[in-house]
Amino acid sequence: MKIDTMIRHFREAYRGVRRNAWMSFAAISAVAVTLFIFGIFLVFAFNIRYMTHELDKQVAIRASLVPQLTPQQQDELLKNIKALPKVKEAKLVPKEQGLKIMKEAWGEDGEEFFAGLEGDKNPFPDVIEVQPKDPQQTEELAKELDNFPNGIERVDYGEAVTDRLLNFSGWVRNVVLIFGLGLATLAAFLISNTIKLTIIARRQEIEIMRLVGASNWFIRWPFFIEGAFIGVVGAIVPTTLVLVLYQAALTSLGAGEQYAILKLMPMLSLGINVSLSIFALGAAIGMLGSMISVRRFLKI
Amino acid sequence: MIEMHDVWKVYDNGVEALRGINVKIDRGEFVYIVGPSGAGKSTFIKLMYREEKPTHGVVLINGVNVKRVRDWKIPHVRRKIGVVFQDFKLxxxxxxDNVAFALEAIETPRRKIRPRVEEVLExxxxxxxxxxxxxQLSGGxxxxxxxARAIVNNPSFLIAxxxxxxxxxENSWDIMYLLEEINKRGTTIVMATHNKEIVNTLRQRVIAIEQGIIVRDEEGGEYGYED
Incomplete structure (x- = not known):
């Protein structure tokens, strides 16, 4: 398409929006509300994906060893575990290290609190940390380890957290998607209505364009641009709002680093993902609205 | 060249507007289409600029069968045809701008629009x-x-x-002299009319349609009706 033609299409689209200012405003508002809800949803969706991903990276099976094992037996056991097909990595964490980690986690008070627990009094077991090859197989692998002939006292892994997170996200997703799709349909119909008004207002021009042999797409383009314009303008406010709210959430939650489980996605990558998605969605709703009207009312 | 072979047009409501039309209009001709109201003149004209498709039969415009033309190619067929109406449709x-609009709509390069529009308006x-x-303009x-808008794209036919x-x-005569002039420059003109005086004075080929059939087709003929 030629630049001149493109400019013309944009001009016509803009004139269409201006001509039906109130109707366009209503459509833009409907798009904005829809996209705001989608935006919140996207924030959750992206974060849940991010968190599960982060968790997956952390998920390790901790196999506590019975205290009586000799270092040779521990090495033997570690070798056997490493030989399992589902295991990506396994390493021995001696109880001294366990104590050290715990002390560090407690910060300044740790030294005092855990004083006197070194050496023989150390209550921590020696642990073998196992990383599964596939996080999905964590549970199976844990069971396998639990059934190991001897040497392992207890097997722990982060089952509860991951499962609950995934269940919750699935549930939220379905509710929001159904609700959101309903709203998106409504917004598309409002847009199609404004496009219909433009088509009616321009029916004489359209008739002349047909008569003089304008191509079908030449006639249709301005309406698609008008719809996309409404969709994209409708995306500005919700995007800003969602990002501002997210920044606020980050600031207030980020104050306490102890919520390791609530490790939120950083602003930059979330911002890019969410804004792009909201704008693309807005443009898509707009184009859909135009398409409905162009198909129904634009007789070419 | 416009050709019609055994063309029928039956509308959805069952009205048979045209019932077996055979006609051939050569390049450079000037043709009047006459006949009583509701005889099928408008339908006949609409077939020529592909506003309507024939129910049966073949309409050829410059050798192209308009019924077979794909939808997206119809605009290209229409570019060969200029159309003028009783109510101007400006x-x-x-x-x-009205004239330039026609050139813009077919994506004529901008630098070519201005000289051509001025030429045609002249x-x-x-x-x-x-x-x-x-x-601010009179009817004429x-x-x-x-x-001007209809011919700005140099179509082969002007359908009026x-x-x-x-x-x-007075204005009618001015328009007729203008159409004659355009015809002399090589554009084929097909004109549906009820104007007896014009047909009988500016003698051209006359095609009379009654009840969907061509009842008369004579070179330099008369209007032939009393209205």
Missing amino acids: LNMTAY LVGLSDRMFAYPS EQQRVAI DEPTGNLDP
Whole structure:
């Protein structure tokens, strides 16, 4: 398409929006509300994906060893575990290290609190940390380890957290998607209505364009641009709002680093993902609205 | 060249507007289409610019079967045909813009638009009224703008549906002289009309349609009706 033609299409689209200012405003508002809800949803969706991903990276099976094992037996056991097909990595964490980690986690008070627990009094077991090859197989692998002939006292892994997170996200997703799709349909119909008004207002021009042999797409383009314009303008406010709210959430939650489980996605990558998605969605709703009207009312 | 072979047009409501039309209009001809109201003249004309498709039979425009043309190619067929109506169908913009609109719509390069529009407006005698709006123009002037718009793209045919129907006799004659001039420059003209005086004075080929059938087709014929 030629630049001149493109400019013309944009001009016509803009004139269409201006001509039906109130109707366009209503459509833009409907798009904005829809996209705001989608935006919140996207924030959750992206974060849940991010968190599960982060968790997956952390998920390790901790196999506590019975205290009586000799270092040779521990090495033997570690070798056997490493030989399992589902295991990506396994390493021995001696109880001294366990104590050290715990002390560090407690910060300044740790030294005092855990004083006197070194050496023989150390209550921590020696642990073998196992990383599964596939996080999905964590549970199976844990069971396998639990059934190991001897040497392992207890097997722990982060089952509860991951499962609950995934269940919750699935549930939220379905509710929001159904609700959101309903709203998106409504917004598309409002847009199609404004496009219909433009088509009616321009029916004489359209008739002349047909008569003089304008191509079908030449006639249709301005309406698609008008719809996309409404969709994209409708995306500005919700995007800003969602990002501002997210920044606020980050600031207030980020104050306490102890919520390791609530490790939120950083602003930059979330911002890019969410804004792009909201704008693309807005443009898509707009184009859909135009398409409905162009198909129904634009007789070419 | 326009050819019709055994063309029938039956509308959805069952009305048989055309019932077996056979006609051939050569390049450069000037043809009047006459007949009583409701005889099928408008349908006949609409078939020529592909506003309607024949129910049966073949319509060839410059050898192209319009019924077989894919939808997206129809605009290209229409570019060979200019159309003028009784009610002008001008847009609410200046005479210049109305004519330029036709060139813009077919994506003519911008630098070519201005000289061509000025040339055509001069041909129809409106050089000094270029920036007047339709409401500031007389009926005859409006029809001349419409003609300018129809021929600005150098079509092979100019189809006119009662072009003088809304004009007083003086303006009607001006329009007829203009159409004659355009015809002399090589454009084929097909004109549906009820104007007895014009048909009987500016003698051309006359095709009379009654009840969907061509009842008369004679070179230099008369109008032949009393209305």
